Amino acid sequence: MxxxxxxxxxxxxxxxxxxxxxxxxxxxxxxxxxxxxxxxxxxxxxxxxxxxxxxxxxPSKVEILLDTLIADSEKRVPVPTAPATADVVLGYFRDFARFVVDDPAGRVLLTLVAQAQHDTSAAESFRTRYLAPRRERERDLLARAVDAGAISPRLDLDATLDALIGPVVYRALTGAGGSDDLVTALGEDLLGKP
Structure with missing residues (x-):
């Protein structure tokens, strides 16, 4: 045998x-x-x-949702690495708004935002694993557009990101929906002309 x-x-x-x-x-x-x-x-x-x-x-359902969010957002709304023109920047923020408002996967983002408000462990994991790395890439996108002379933001880069993303997430959380017009108006006001 x-x-x-x-x-x-x-x-x-x-x-x-x-x-x-x-x-x-x-x-x-x-x-x-x-x-x-x-x-x-x-x-x-x-x-x-x-x-x-x-x-x-x-270790938890929050960590499962974070893996889901990371995978879905990278697939459906990646931060552009192409040359950063004003159209590329605005296009990214329009795509992000559609992801948050219209894509069922965007509901994971909204759920984690809500959960982070009363669960410090979830908040820390959400910041560390999703928000911080994504924000770094978004900040880089804006910096590249500034360096290329494509945009001239009225605020510093972090405040610009907050002012572009915050209203979109707020409208989605309150059920008001989003629109390309909102992102366009915010972009025109905040990103400025070079």
Whole structure:
């Protein structure tokens, strides 16, 4: 009888198909039931994985949602790396507004903003994993546009970002929706002419 070599143990290495199933399940369940109705048990059931697998990979449902948000925003509304013209900058902020207001994946962003208001751990993770890296890329986009002479912001770069993004997120949180006209008006006022 020949010896059978046991399969190497995968340990904490994630199976990509299972990881994606979990992210999609969390996204779908959030839209269907809201944050309060989103449970690890429901995510595991929908994704077809064991609950222990989820806990081995993510310490909380907030971390699952952060992975979902990072993946979806990079795919659907990446910060441009192309030469930074005024049209590229405004186009990015219009795309961001559509993502937040119209894309079901944008609901994850709004949920995490809301959760961060009363959960310090969620707030720190949201800032560290999503907001800070994305803001750095957005600031770089504006700086490149300034350096190219494409825009001349009336405020410093951080205040400009706040003034462009804040109203979009506020309108989405209050259910007022968004519009290209709002972003265009904000952009024209804040980004200035070189």
């Amino acid at each position: 020949s010896a059978v070599n046991p399969r190497p143990r995968a340990g904490n290495r994630r199976d990509e198909a299972a990881r994606l199933a979990v992210l999609h399940a969390a996204d779908d369940l959030l839209v269907e039931h809201g944050f309060a109705g989103l449970t690890v048990e429901a995510i595991a059931r929908r994704a077809g994985v064991a609950k222990q697998t989820i806990y081995r990979w993510w």
